[in-house]
Amino acid sequence: MTVRVRFAPSPTGYLHVGGGRTALYNWLFARHHGGVFVLRADDTDIERSTPEFQVDILESLEWLGIDWDEGIVVGGPHGTYRQTDRTARYRAVAADLVASGAAYYDGATPEQLEQIRVAAEAAETSPVYDGRYRLSAEEAAARLAAGNPPPVRLAVPRPGETRFVDVVRGEIVFGHDNVDDFVILRSDGTPIYHLASTVDDVDYGITHVIRGEDILPSTPKHILITQAMGAPCPQYAHLSLLNGPDGKKLSKRHGDTAIRAYRDAGYLPAAVRNFLAILGWSPGTDEEIVSLETMIARFELGAVSRNPAVFDLAKLEWMNGQYLRAMSAQEFSDLALPLVETDLGRELTADERGTVIAMAPLIQERAKRLTEVAPQVRFLLNDEVTIEPGSWDKVMTTAEAPIALAGAGAALEALAVWSVDAIEAALRGMLAAAGLSAGKGLQPVRVAITGSAVSPPLFESLAALGRERSLARLAAAAARLA
RNA sequence: GCCCCCAUCGUCCAGCGGCCUCGGACGCCGGCCUUUCAAGCCGGAAACACGGGUUCGAAUCCCGUUGGGGGCACCA
Numbered sequence: 171m172t173v174r175v176r177f178a179p180s181p182t183g184y185l186h187v188g189g190g191r192t193a194l195y196n197w198l199f200a201r202h203h204g205g206v207f208v209l210r211a212d213d214t215d216i217e218r219s220t221p222e223f224q225v226d227i228l229e230s231l232e233w234l235g236i237d238w239d240e241g242i243v244v245g246g247p248h249g250t251y252r253q254t255d256r257t258a259r260y261r262a263v264a265a266d267l268v269a270s271g272a273a274y275y276d277g278a279t280p281e282q283l284e285q286i287r288v289a290a291e292a293a294e295t296s297p298v299y300d301g302r303y304r305l306s307a308e309e310a311a312a313r314l315a316a317g318n319p320p321p322v323r324l325a326v327p328r329p330g331e332t333r334f335v336d337v338v339r340g341e342i343v344f345g346h347d348n349v350d351d352f353v354i355l356r357s358d359g360t361p362i363y364h365l366a367s368t369v370d371d372v373d374y375g376i377t378h379v380i381r382g383e384d385i386l387p388s389t390p391k392h393i394l395i396t397q398a399m400g401a402p403c404p405q406y407a408h409l410s411l412l413n414g415p416d417g418k419k420l421s422k423r424h425g426d427t428a429i430r431a432y433r434d435a436g437y438l439p440a441a442v443r444n445f446l447a448i449l450g451w452s453p454g455t456d457e458e459i460v461s462l463e464t465m466i467a468r469f470e471l472g473a474v475s476r477n478p479a480v481f482d483l484a485k486l487e488w489m490n491g492q493y494l495r496a497m498s499a500q501e502f503s504d505l506a507l508p509l510v511e512t513d514l515g516r517e518l519t520a521d522e523r524g525t526v527i528a529m530a531p532l533i534q535e536r537a538k539r540l541t542e543v544a545p546q547v548r549f550l551l552n553d554e555v556t557i558e559p560g561s562w563d564k565v566m567t568t569a570e571a572p573i574a575l576a577g578a579g580a581a582l583e584a585l586a587v588w589s590v591d592a593i594e595a596a597l598r599g600m601l602a603a604a605g606l607s608a609g610k611g612l613q614p615v616r617v618a619i620t621g622s623a624v625s626p627p628l629f630e631s632l633a634a635l636g637r638e639r640s641l642a643r644l645a646a647a648a649a650r651l652a
Numbered sequence: 653g654c655c656c657c658c659a660u661c662g663u664c665c666a667g668c669g670g671c672c673u674c675g676g677a678c679g680c681c682g683g684c685c686u687u688u689c690a691a692g693c694c695g696g697a698a699a700c701a702c703g704g705g706u707u708c709g710a711a712u713c714c715c716g717u718u719g720g721g722g723g724c725a726c727c728a
Contacts, residue, residue: 348655
């Protein structure tokens with residue numbers, strides 16, 4: 171039997187890193203087994219679902235390099251793969267379940283339900299609704315006729331239990347004393363998540379349900395529905411959740427949680443994907459940087475960790491740097507150039523493109539994120555340079571600063587050829603003549619030229635800036651000091 | 653309150669009864685390199701939550717405790 175898995179996000183928010191990881195694991199599992207990966211839209215929550223979020227989810231998945239064989243956008247043999255288009259199907263299943271006695275129309279009022287909850291609390295037992303207010307066929311028919319339809323609940327066999335083997339956690343048992351007769355169809359005739367999701371899994375022939383641990387407690391409900399439909403149960407695999415640095419569930423409070431935010435922050439999709447893959451799964455070796463091919467070849471659910479994992483931004487940064495350094499200079503500048511233009515607020519001229527491309531490799535070997543490029547080349551793209559106050563205060567207040575600036579200006583002005591080598595020779599000569607250390611003598615020059623104490627290598631920076639602008643900036647800084 | 657899951661360095665992962673005085677990575681600390689910042693290289697500190705079992709032998713198996721997480725809607 172070919173493996174069929176699905177990722178079924180509800181478009182009620184941006185795709186977050188946890189969802190991205192779940193999608194990735196599903197995808198890796200499918201690819202590993204030569205199976206089918208289905209993308210579904212679990213959009214039964216009409217109130218909170220928006221097209222904007224739907225688009226974000228699609229774009230984020232694509233960015234991560236996760237494609238799907240069936241589902242929304244690409245289609246497939248099962249319709250639109252949107253739950254809002256399948257209401258009739260869910261109603262039909264609910265009706266079948268009522269007919270077979272597996273479900274029933276319920277007459278409990280909110281007050282009665284609340285009372286049960288309170289009583290359970292007092293008795294220190296599980297707050298489960300056991301169907302005591304279920305409607306008889308006549309009562310249900312009467313309410314239907316009166317235009318006051320009751321909700322449909324699943325009749326959970328009591329006493330009883332549901333047990334299953336979770337692929338990542340092993341055997342799990344839920345006593346039905348702790349599973350209540352849950353609503354599957356609202357009184358307005360729309361399906362509840364448990365029904366819609368389970369019916370889809372059955373109809374779409376899903377063989378493995380790989381999802382977050384937060385739904386582990388709902389699994390008996392899904393199994394019960396599946397059995398009531400007379401269908402075989404899929405295998406379940408519940409992934410542990412992602413936590414923030416404080417061990418609490420990852421949330422906005424901990425920083426960015428949306429995949430999109432990482433793209434915007436200058437991370438590479440391959441790095442994010444690698445990081446997510448390694449976060450809770452190991453290829454079985456000591457490798458940390460794992461190619462896509464290797465991931466697919468080695469991925470198995472049995473090797474997925476049961477521990478909740480803390481999303482470690484520092485490690486992601488390191489990994490992103492590794493990927494940045496691994497790409498060609500061409501690829502790097504292709505990705506960086508557009509960001510530089512956005513930062514600049516205009517397109518680069520052909521000359522400017524040339525200088526940025528020439529400078530890019532120097533930044534590539536030390537950057538952790540793509541967004542670091544623009545600030546590093548900014549000084550090359552404007553006639554004037556804005557000097558960071560902090561950098562100025564740090565290096566220009568020394569006794570050596572005026573000497574270095576003046577000496578550098580004179581030495582460079584005398585240069586016949588404006589090249590990296592010539593510049594280095596001139597400045598080193600100045601250093602020797604003035605008796606200055608490289609650190610003391612060059613930092614003022616750096617700040618004057620680039621506006622910051624942190625910049626690409628100085629000689630290259632001067633060469634790229636050009637003779638005229640370099641000398642002007644040196645003079646301007648010297649004047650400001652005088 | 654009830655139910656479920658989890659428990660190895662600060663963090664992630666390896667370990668699936670002896671090969672473990674626990675291995676790798678990030679981070680951290682120190683050193684080298686060095687024009688800044690990085691990168692790179694070298695070295696270091698750093699963990700089997702606790703208590704009972706089982707066994708010749710336990711980080712590995714079982715039970716309990718403690719701690720953490722998740723779930724208990726006509727949300728998903």
